[in-house]
Amino acid sequence: QSALTQPASVSGSPGQSITISCTGTSSDVGGFDYVSWYQQHPGKAPKLIIYDVNKRPSGVSNRFSGSKSGNTAALTISGLQAEDEADYYCNSYTSSSTWVFGGGTKLTVL
Amino acid sequence: QVQLQESGPGLVKPSQTLSLTCTVSGDSISSGSYYWTWIRQPAGEGLEWIGRIYTSGSTIYNPSLKSRVTISLDTSNNVFSLKLTSVTAADTAVYYCARAGLTNFDSWGQGTLVTVSS
Numbered sequence: 001q002s003a004l005t006q007p008a009s010v011s012g013s014p015g016q017s018i019t020i021s022c023t024g025t026s027s028d029v030g031g032f033d034y035v036s037w038y039q040q041h042p043g044k045a046p047k048l049i050i051y052d053v054n055k056r057p058s059g060v061s062n063r064f065s066g067s068k069s070g071n072t073a074a075l076t077i078s079g080l081q082a083e084d085e086a087d088y089y090c091n092s093y094t095s096s097s098t099w100v101f102g103g104g105t106k107l108t109v110l
Numbered sequence: 111q112v113q114l115q116e117s118g119p120g121l122v123k124p125s126q127t128l129s130l131t132c133t134v135s136g137d138s139i140s141s142g143s144y145y146w147t148w149i150r151q152p153a154g155e156g157l158e159w160i161g162r163i164y165t166s167g168s169t170i171y172n173p174s175l176k177s178r179v180t181i182s183l184d185t186s187n188n189v190f191s192l193k194l195t196s197v198t199a200a201d202t203a204v205y206y207c208a209r210a211g212l213t214n215f216d217s218w219g220q221g222t223l224v225t226v227s228s
Contacts, residue, residue: 001173003156036214038157045206045221046157051214089157093213097170099147104156 004029004090004102011108017078020105022090023071028100030071034093037066037075040104041086050075077107085109112136114207114219122201122226128194132207132219133187140165140185145210148181148192150203151221158203162210163190197226 005023012018022029022037029035035053038046048057050066053073063084065076073092077084090102118130132146139146148160161171163181171179180193194201202225208215 034213038215045218046215047218048214048216051211051216057216091157091159091214096173098172099159099162099210101149101157101159 001094001096001098001100004092004100006090006102006105008103009106009108011110012080013110014080014082016080017076018080018107020075020088020107022073022075022102024092024100025071027095028092029068029073031095032093033068035066035068035073036091038089038091039086040089046089080109082109112209112217114209114217116205116207116219116222118222118224120223120225122197122224123228124198124226125196128192128197128201128224128226130192130205130222130224131189132191133189135188137209139183139188139190146183146190147208147210147215149206149208149215151206152203160192199226202226
């Protein structure tokens with residue numbers, strides 16, 4: 001299985017909004033509403049921030065939102081804050097009953 | 111609140127077998143509500159899903175690692191384990207255990223670094 005495709009890096013200024021894309025195929029992202037997103041700060045374990053395309057776990061800021069169109073999912077962070085600077089990974093369930101991650105995106109808050 | 115903790119050797123010689131255990135507290139791995147999974151991350155690189163096991167003992171592995179991976183459950187001690195055979199330097203990574211529903215990984219261990227070197 002091939003990794004989902006994410007941009008290597010994105011950046012934005014405090015208060016702005018950014019969007020990170022995650023492109024797969026009809027066998028993963030496009031075939032299921034089972035896309036999740038994870039935030040990882042340096043030296044820490046990943047943290048679930050979005051699941052089932054657009055649902056937020058309890059305690060996750062509503063500045064984080066998710067969407068999907070066809071084979072591409074997206075994570076939007078609004079009102080950027082310095083603490084949002086981290087790596088972000090998408091993940092999808094697949095038609096082989098496996099899971100596949102994206103390559104990760106480094107978010108820099110300018 | 112569920113907690114997961116990885117343990118095992120931090121250094122493994124090439125061609126040998128990597129063995130890790132994940133101790134789960136705050137949830138029962140035999141409850142039937144979740145999958146128990148392993149994920150790894152080489153230094154400076156992305157996440158790679160290794161495989162998962164269900165309460166029944168059924169397993170599914172990443173096709174790229176399938177020939178070398180075994181995940182097992184020990185319900186009496188509420189732990190699950192990973193074995194990766196014939197390791198090379200490319201298997202050097204931080205290894206995470208995680209609890210998963212069908213659609214997401216909701217709880218993670220802190221990770222443990224395993225280095226493959228002679």
